[in-house]
Amino acid sequence: MSQKAYADLITQLKEVSTLSSCASMLGWDERTYMPKKGSKFRAEQLSLLSGMIHEKFTSPKIGDLLGELGSSDFVKDDTSVEAVNIRETQHQYDKSTKLPNDLVKELTKVTTLAQGEWVSCRAKNDFKSFLPWLEKVVDLTKQKAEAYGYENEPYDALLDDYEPGAKTEEVVEVFANLRNELVILLDKIKGAPKKPDVSIVERAYDVELQRIFGESVAQAIGFGFDEGRLDVTTHPFCSGMGPGDTRITTRYNPNRLNDALFGIMHEAGHGLYEMGIDKENHFGTPMGESTSLGIHESQSRMWENQVGRSKAFWKYFFPQAQRLFKSSLEDVELDDFYAAINNVTPSYIRVEADEATYNLHILLRFELERGLMTGEIKAADVRDQWNERFKKYFGLEVDKDANGCLQDVHWSAGLIGYFPTYTLGNLYSAQFFNKAKADMPDIDQQFENGDFLKLRHWLKDNIHIHGQRYRATKLVEVVTGESLSYKPLVAYMNKKYGEIYGF
């Protein structure tokens, strides 16, 4: 009997996911090619689809099947395909059915309005006017956490939306240690004898040539253009559309090489994860999906930073870049170029931050939003708290709210619990890369030879292929033998920046 129930469940899930993939397609088009006047109708299409998807996924039929399967033999071995699919579907089903309809509607309404208010308040650096909206979002988000339920603290319930199974208390200490180490690193960099000449990457870089170079790099690391695309958008993203179709986007700055190049490597890293999952066999089920945003980010950041900002990578690619961007790079030495792409400058804006300061931006936000959820921080105090901490971590006085607590869309959009996944990604990335290096001691030589496919396959075999078999914290243990740690990332940064800055 449970054989049939399992088959029925899979059929239902595949239908839901296929419908979701249609919505992804429409979302991709909305951000790439849709004509301006199509936006109103596109919203209607997406609203119809999301209603149908929600209705199908939360139908009592799925609840009944899960009820039957939860006590079947399928769940005995908790890493079997069937057990994983049942466990994670149950988890999603519970979360989807726990929120009262009124709360969902109120959240949608308030966050839609709050995002509009955020845009105008940011433009006017007006935290005071945004405060009532922040208060509303915080209040509704607390209600959401209560509706979900949690073991230790409300933030757990929110973090779980993006990082299933992660516990706040497990990350708090790791994050605090990371923060202390980064503040020390930043001090060393500030007082360092050597300074990169960042102007090298701020010369004229023809956009069409940037596209060609970006596509060659993506191709070289394994992003196949017979199963993927690269297009242009204002806000770059990666969308795994389904088996055989993974799309990334970027934006080009004609006067800076970094933005599109590392942006493409970042999104291609996400793309390789999507391509590496066994969707041929598991599409539409948890085994055919990424396990968390943090693990997803670990893949994008590894290709962007551990690979893309490494000396070995550029030993191979720099001569090509010099040929392509002749007038801007012909007089440049590899070492100077390498230093320039790794330049560290504390700055106000998270999305423009370099590899070393990026996590400090995240940790500050994490501390504040967790405080908002425990009640230790009041919404009214967010601006002061932000500015005080920013001074402490970055050594800079925030000059205006647009450069401070009003810079990100997340809180107005109700995305509390999302920020930590960025830093978890960076931590996992360093841990995974350490293990990959231990397994392939000649990895630098591989990169110098232009061979990036061994790493790509290592990631596929060790991480991608598992889908949601393991939650993130477990996966890092299974792959590396160690639990979440700040040490590999800190060691990697100290080594790299020590060489570049000469400390």
Next chain:
Amino acid sequence: MSQKAYADLITQLKEVSTLSSCASMLGWDERTYMPKKGSKFRAEQLSLLSGMIHEKFTSPKIGDLLGELGSSDFVKDDTSVEAVNIRETQHQYDKSTKLPNDLVKELTKVTTLAQGEWVSCRAKNDFKSFLPWLEKVVDLTKQKAEAYGYENEPYDALLDDYEPGAKTEEVVEVFANLRNELVILLDKIKGAPKKPDVSIVERAYDVELQRIFGESVAQAIGFGFDEGRLDVTTHPFCSGMGPGDTRITTRYNPNRLNDALFGIMHEAGHGLYEMGIDKENHFGTPMGESTSLGIHESQSRMWENQVGRSKAFWKYFFPQAQRLFKSSLEDVELDDFYAAINNVTPSYIRVEADEATYNLHILLRFELERGLMTGEIKAADVRDQWNERFKKYFGLEVDKDANGCLQDVHWSAGLIGYFPTYTLGNLYSAQFFNKAKADMPDIDQQFENGDFLKLRHWLKDNIHIHGQRYRATKLVEVVTGESLSYKPLVAYMNKKYGEIYGF
């Protein structure tokens, strides 16, 4: 009560249409940007959507609502919005529910296989091997006609799929007269003293400049790029995605100007129809949809031929073309260019045919497929019948089946009844254009001044805005005061070619 039933019906129809528009979006992407390996999954997405669309549209709920509304006051004035929506929905509902599931499945299976066989038989010029498949398709199509039901002959039921309400007997005589006139015209052209120098349009035409020129022309005739797009595909098409979003495609030949230029005008003509329909108020209902393929084709052909191949159009655009394609056009006179784009040469392939011979290709196909349905022609005789008629109408001996009865995909795809809509479009186009000229006697002067928007608005106000208020045969009467006729098209052609060829 019927107020509520009507509102319910509209809600249901809009959901069905919104879902269909999602499928259109996926279809557009499949033919433009989808990576190669995405095709298998795309088929699954489209199959899921089409199943859901069919299920929603044929649900007994819609049948019940229609039953209630069919005897309500709504249908009293048969050109009212409500009456039109009820009448045409009932018509579609009846057709959708009349075909037995087994027949639909068998048709899908056989035509899928037959299309594959057609590709290989065409490559080998092997009509004999294709014959069993043609026989199967003909047999199943006869069953389809029987299941639909008809008044006079089976072909009526098939034609109705593309040209709702059209009767075979009404077109037979018009088509026969047209054929006779075209054969005479072709003889005159063959024996004419003057011959266009077609090599003018077969020089080098930079593809990027062709795109720019094509977009300027589309823009000038009213195809707004804030509510539309132009992309590249192998087989050009137009897709009205929904309110504010209409997309056309083309393909560029670097050594011939005509293909993309007139292709873009053709598809933009379809696009203007889609844009001209009042989708803001009527999307998803018959009042928000085009009335027939023939009327659709009349719009594309008018912009392609009556406008795009007119002297007045080129008085305005030729100097621009000369500036853009300097090396290919600077030594060319307007009259010679005008003659070259209107060159007539009888040839084997329909899709490459010029304006004068195109309809002969269609009429031949219509005669054969109608004969197949009445039983007067056997599938086994199709090749001989084709070649014999081709000799008679075009004066050419068919050299191989790929240039003859195996050239089109339609029959293998089960599209019997589709061909006549092309010629109906050309006939309507000439009739509408005559009336537009009568209403705007200075239309040539408008074109010479680069003003094409008056015609665009005339078409919108007289044709597009009606949606499905009138069926095609009625619409032409309402707009022109006359019924379907071959005379305006023949008069237009005789005048134009008489001038160009000097007879």
